Amino acid sequence: MTTAAADTSTLASTEPGALPPSITPAALRRLADRVTTTPGAERVTTTAPYTGAPLADLPVSTPSDVEEAFTRARSAQTSWAAMTIGERKRILLRFHDLVLARQHEALDLMQAESGKTRRDAFLEVSDIAITARYYANNAAKLLAPRRRRGAIPLLTHTTELHHPKGVVTVISPWNYPLSMAAGDALPALMAGNAVVQKPDTQTSLTALWALELMHEAGLPNGVWQMVIGRGSSIGGALMAGADYMMFTGSTDSGRRIARDAGERLIGASLELGGKNAMLVLDDADISRTADGAVAACFPSAGQLCVSIERLYVPEALLDTFVAAFAERTRKLRLGAAYDYSCDVGCLTTTAQLETVTAHVEDAVGKGATVLAGGRSRPDLGPLFFEPTVLTGVTPDMTLYNHETFGPVVTIYPYRDLDEAITRVNATPYGLNASVWTRNGPRGRAVAARIRAGTVNVNDAFAAAWGSIDAPMGGMGDSGIGRHGAEGILKYTEPQTVAHQRIQGFTPPAGIPHSLWAKVLTTMLKTLKRVGAR
Structure with a gap:
C-alpha cells in the first residue's frame, strides 16, 4: 500500500479551499465528456462544498x-x-x-466534490x-x-x-x-x-x-x-x-x-442506512478507547455508512471516558485544505447541513447537553459543522433513533452488559458496530450477540472493511447483499450441470418398479451407515 508521502499535489493558492492545479477546466471537460448523453443535453452545475463556488458543468442524461x-x-x-x-x-x-x-488526481477530486479531508480521501x-x-x-x-x-x-x-x-x-x-x-x-x-x-x-x-x-x-x-x-x-x-x-x-x-x-x-x-453503536466494556483501556471513538465517529465528517453515532459506556467509567473523548473531540482540526493538515472536513450538501443542524437543535431544545461542538462554522465555509458530542439524549429527540449522517455522536451510560446489548440492538438498522475491551475472546463473544452485519473489536470499522475476503453488508433496514467473496x-447466475452415467433412478429394462424401489431403499440405508454426505 502506498503512503501519504506519495501525494505530490500542491495548492494553487493559500486561500482555504482553493482548487488545486490538477483540477483545470480542460480536465473537467474531459471527464464530463465520458457521460453517456446526446448532443445538446441539458447541463447541471455542481458546487465545491468547501467554498460553495461552482465546480463542474455536467451533461444530464x-x-x-x-x-x-x-x-x-x-x-x-x-x-x-x-x-x-x-x-x-x-x-x-x-x-x-x-x-x-x-x-x-483522485484525492483532489474527492476533496473538491465532497469536502472530506485528504486523509479520508486516501482511505478510498x-x-x-x-x-x-x-x-x-x-x-x-x-x-x-x-x-x-x-x-x-x-x-x-x-x-x-x-x-x-x-x-x-x-x-x-x-x-x-x-x-x-x-x-x-x-x-x-x-x-x-x-x-x-x-x-x-x-x-x-x-x-x-x-x-x-x-x-x-x-x-x-x-x-x-x-x-x-x-x-x-x-x-x-x-x-x-x-x-x-x-x-x-x-x-x-x-x-x-x-x-x-x-x-x-x-x-x-x-x-x-445505519445507526451504528459502539459498546465500551468495563475493562476497556480508556485512552485507547477514546482515540478509537474519535476515529469511529468523525471520518468524512460523519458521512460514512459504517461510522458510529451511538456510544454505550459503563456507569463506572462514564465520567472518565466522557472527559477523555470530549477533550479529543474539541482538539480536532476542522478546515479546508488539499493536504493532510486537517482532521475533519465539511459536510457535502446543504441538505445534509440542514439535517445535522436540525437534529442537534432539536436535542438541545429538549434538554440534551453539548460536551463538544454543537454549531455550524460559516467562518470556515458554508457547510462546516463542528464535531459534536451529546449526552442526556432521550427517545423523544429526533436523533435518538434516526440516522444523522454527520459529525454528531450521543453517549449513553449502562449498568450491566445484558442491558447494554439490548439497547445496542434496539434499532431497525444493523450495519456496523464496535466493541472495546482488553479481553479479546470476551470482546468477540459480545460481538457475536450484536445484530449487525459487521462488528469490530477494538477498532471502529476498518478491521472489517479491510477484511475484503469476508462478507460485509447490513441486516434489517440496513439492506441485503454482501461484499467480499x-x-x-x-x-x-449459478448453473448446475448434472451428467448421469450408466444408471439413474429409473429401473433397468425388465426390472419391476417394486423391486427397484427395494434396491434403492437398501442403497440409501447403506449410504447413511457409511456416512455418505
Whole structure:
C-alpha cells in the first residue's frame, strides 16, 4: 500500500479551499465528456462544498440516453464475457497501479466534490487498490467450475458453473465517491458483466475519473458506462434495462428499488442506512478507547455508512471516558485544505447541513447537553459543522433513533452488559458496530450477540472493511447483499450441470418398479451407515 508521502499535489493558492492545479477546466471537460448523453443535453452545475463556488458543468442524461447505454453495454458485454479471466485480471491490476500512481488526481477530486479531508480521501484510494487486487487475484478461484455431490455416488457427475448476469446497474452515493462507485463496479466487471452506472451528480467526477483509468488500463469501450441525472427522471430506465441492481443509499429508496426489482424478478443488492453503536466494556483501556471513538465517529465528517453515532459506556467509567473523548473531540482540526493538515472536513450538501443542524437543535431544545461542538462554522465555509458530542439524549429527540449522517455522536451510560446489548440492538438498522475491551475472546463473544452485519473489536470499522475476503453488508433496514467473496458471486447466475452415467433412478429394462424401489431403499440405508454426505 502506498503512503501519504506519495501525494505530490500542491495548492494553487493559500486561500482555504482553493482548487488545486490538477483540477483545470480542460480536465473537467474531459471527464464530463465520458457521460453517456446526446448532443445538446441539458447541463447541471455542481458546487465545491468547501467554498460553495461552482465546480463542474455536467451533461444530464435522459431516459433515452440510458436506454442507449444499455444497448451499447449489451453489445460490448458479449465479447467482454468471452475474454479469459486472466485477460480481465490484467486490466484490473493495471487499474490498481494507475490508481496508486495518480492518486493525487483522485484525492483532489474527492476533496473538491465532497469536502472530506485528504486523509479520508486516501482511505478510498487504498480501499480501491485493495478491492481491485482482491477481485483480480481471486476471481479465477471464486468463479471456477465446482464439483458438487451427485445424487448417486460415482454415477452422477455434477458441476456448478457461474455465468455473468449480463448488464448490471450500479447506483452509487456521494459520500464515498470512489469506494462506492468503483468498488461495486469492479467485481461486476471481473465476473464478465457490463455496467451502466449512475453516480450521484455531486460526486460524479470521481466516478468518471475511475472510468477513465479503467479505459487506460485496457477496458473495452461500452463495457462500463456512466449516466447522470435524478432518480425521478432516469431511475425507471435504469431499472428497466438491468439484469441486476446494485444500490447504495437511503433505506426508503432501497425499499422502492427492492419492490421494483421484485416486480421484474431480478436480483438486487442494497447497502442502506445505519445507526451504528459502539459498546465500551468495563475493562476497556480508556485512552485507547477514546482515540478509537474519535476515529469511529468523525471520518468524512460523519458521512460514512459504517461510522458510529451511538456510544454505550459503563456507569463506572462514564465520567472518565466522557472527559477523555470530549477533550479529543474539541482538539480536532476542522478546515479546508488539499493536504493532510486537517482532521475533519465539511459536510457535502446543504441538505445534509440542514439535517445535522436540525437534529442537534432539536436535542438541545429538549434538554440534551453539548460536551463538544454543537454549531455550524460559516467562518470556515458554508457547510462546516463542528464535531459534536451529546449526552442526556432521550427517545423523544429526533436523533435518538434516526440516522444523522454527520459529525454528531450521543453517549449513553449502562449498568450491566445484558442491558447494554439490548439497547445496542434496539434499532431497525444493523450495519456496523464496535466493541472495546482488553479481553479479546470476551470482546468477540459480545460481538457475536450484536445484530449487525459487521462488528469490530477494538477498532471502529476498518478491521472489517479491510477484511475484503469476508462478507460485509447490513441486516434489517440496513439492506441485503454482501461484499467480499459474495460481492462477485452475486453478479453471476449459478448453473448446475448434472451428467448421469450408466444408471439413474429409473429401473433397468425388465426390472419391476417394486423391486427397484427395494434396491434403492437398501442403497440409501447403506449410504447413511457409511456416512455418505
